[in-house]
Amino acid sequence: MDVREAVATRYSCRAFLPTPVPESTVREILTRAARSPSGGNMQPWRVDVLAGARLEALKALLRPRMDELPKGEGTEYPIFPKDMSDPYRQRRFSVGEQLYRSIGIPREDKPARYRQYARNFEFFGAPVGLFISIDRSLVLGQWVDLGSFIQTVMLLARDCGLHTCPQEAWATFHRTVAAFLPLPSTMMLFCGMALGHADDSAPINSWRTPREPLEAFANFSGFSA
Numbered sequence: 001m002d003v004r005e006a007v008a009t010r011y012s013c014r015a016f017l018p019t020p021v022p023e024s025t026v027r028e029i030l031t032r033a034a035r036s037p038s039g040g041n042m043q044p045w046r047v048d049v050l051a052g053a054r055l056e057a058l059k060a061l062l063r064p065r066m067d068e069l070p071k072g073e074g075t076e077y078p079i080f081p082k083d084m085s086d087p088y089r090q091r092r093f094s095v096g097e098q099l100y101r102s103i104g105i106p107r108e109d110k111p112a113r114y115r116q117y118a119r120n121f122e123f124f125g126a127p128v129g130l131f132i133s134i135d136r137s138l139v140l141g142q143w144v145d146l147g148s149f150i151q152t153v154m155l156l157a158r159d160c161g162l163h164t165c166p167q168e169a170w171a172t173f174h175r176t177v178a179a180f181l182p183l184p185s186t187m188m189l190f191c192g193m194a195l196g197h198a199d200d201s202a203p204i205n206s207w208r209t210p211r212e213p214l215e216a217f218a219n220f221s222g223f224s225a
């Protein structure tokens with residue numbers, strides 16, 4: 001698969017088949033993803049990979065936690081700004097509408113929306129769950145490096161015929177996850193990521209998010225051709 005196709009076919013997959021993914025495949029994806037650039041070549045990523053019984057054990061741990069704390073444990077970093085202005089607010093609103101519409105959940109059906117949100121904590125049925133963390137001593141520059149690492153993982157997954165969903169939702173249960181893995185106290189959980197084979201028959205995988213046209217975000221000057 002060439003890079004263009006990997007970029008064009010990546011999307012946030014929210015329904016996976018139970019088909020297992022071999023450990024060797026995940027090892028290869030992560031080994032190659034470590035070629036991602038990072039300021040000063042600091043390589044500020046840590047990844048914990050769960051499958052099989054370990055993954056099931058975490059999911060089982062989460063179920064009662066979600067009943068106790070439907071909104072989670074609070075986050076260690078702000079996932080979104082408190083006061084979101086347009087166009088960001090509108091884009092975020094509209095992706096939520098698209099998502100719930102695709103599975104026939106009306107806006108006012110809060111319990112059904114919550115049940116779908118809670119699927120995050122089952123990795124949407126994926127056979128592999130990754131957790132991506134960063135050292136607490138690092139700063140904004142390294143968080144950006146983490147983002148480029150995450151995108152490289154997602155594109156390499158496409159090259160293996162796999163799909164992904166990056167999941168900041170997991171950061172809302174950072175305490176439970178950190179204790180389970182366990183993560184050293186020096187590390188902060190940034191996000192989870194579901195990895196596996198897409199269920200192409202699932203309506204939630206049947207739509208794609210829009211993007212703004214090039215003119216909306218890029219300025220060019222000085223070109224002669």
Ligand SMILES: Cc1cc2nc3c(=O)[nH]c(=O)nc-3n(C[C@H](O)[C@H](O)[C@H](O)COP(=O)(O)O)c2cc1C
Binds near residue numbers: 167168209
């Ligand atoms: C860092 C990051 C965290 C995300 N967290 C979640 C999440 O917790 N749950 C979810 O369903 N989607 C999550 N998403 C997916 C975004 O909603 C998605 O990338 C965006 O709507 C664009 O759609 P696309 O990925 O299908 O192109 C996350 C994406 C990123 C980059």
